[in-house]
Amino acid sequence: MFNQNRIYRVFQLINYLKARPAKSIKNITRFLNTSERTVYRYLDMLSDLGFTIEKDGANRIWITCNHDTLPFTEQESDYLEKLIRSSGKRVKLADSVLQKIHQRSEVNVASKLVFNAHLSLIIEQISLAIIQGRQLLIRNYSSANSQTVTDRIVEPMCFTDNYDSLSAFEIKSKQNxxxxIERMGSVEVLDRKVQYENLHKFYKPDLFGYQGNQVDKEIELDMSLRAYLMMKEEFPMSTHFIRKNPDTDRYHLKCKVQSFQAPGRFVMGFAEDIKILGSKEFIRHIKRIVRNNF
Structure with missing residues (x-):
């Protein structure tokens, strides 16, 4: 049973670190309910399995899988294994290659299956709460804003179009x-009807996921390829506002947002890869962050 729990934790960690934003060691420790020493041991193991452990400017962690280390399909793994075994020579190099084939294919496929099943169950429970008009307990929610892992009691309203997020009224903060969805540890439909339906409001989110009726704050960025790829992965809606500079390898983003908070964190995490072109208000926001934290 111990080994099963440990394997499940590794699968949880793989998908937790694939989902944006990047996570601090403290948050990972809380998410897995384990020690920092164990977290570092898991990270070393993921690195040995072929995952690239990335860090931003604040030492927050995420993992990537480069094109040259993409997991093999079941058919590709089977073909390579037969090819190596047919060489007729039993050498350590062959054993090493076979081990890596099994690690990269089975671990990635298994973790993906576990994660997809987990998300499916969460979406099913949320849908039930919406249909029945009941409050919902979100356990171990990893917040991109506060960088904390906490439980939330909400009144769910609806999903976004691609089922990436849930629009809900949070009881404690009295805010919509x-x-x-990927940052939820688990959910539970509570035996309580919604109580604040008159306060429910749905606003279309900006590209950073912030909702409100005043999307009037402008940002303009010049980004490296690395920053562009991370922006696109972490905030998929940003692709509609990004243009490649035809004369350089840089990428240009100009848009209006509800809040400077998320773009500010992103810029600080990739300070060496991003030039801030505007607005003056956003530049002042970044200067305040630097002044208060450095």
């Missing part, structure tokens, strides 16, 4: 918010 978006909650990323």
């Amino acid at each position: 918010k978006y909650f990323n």
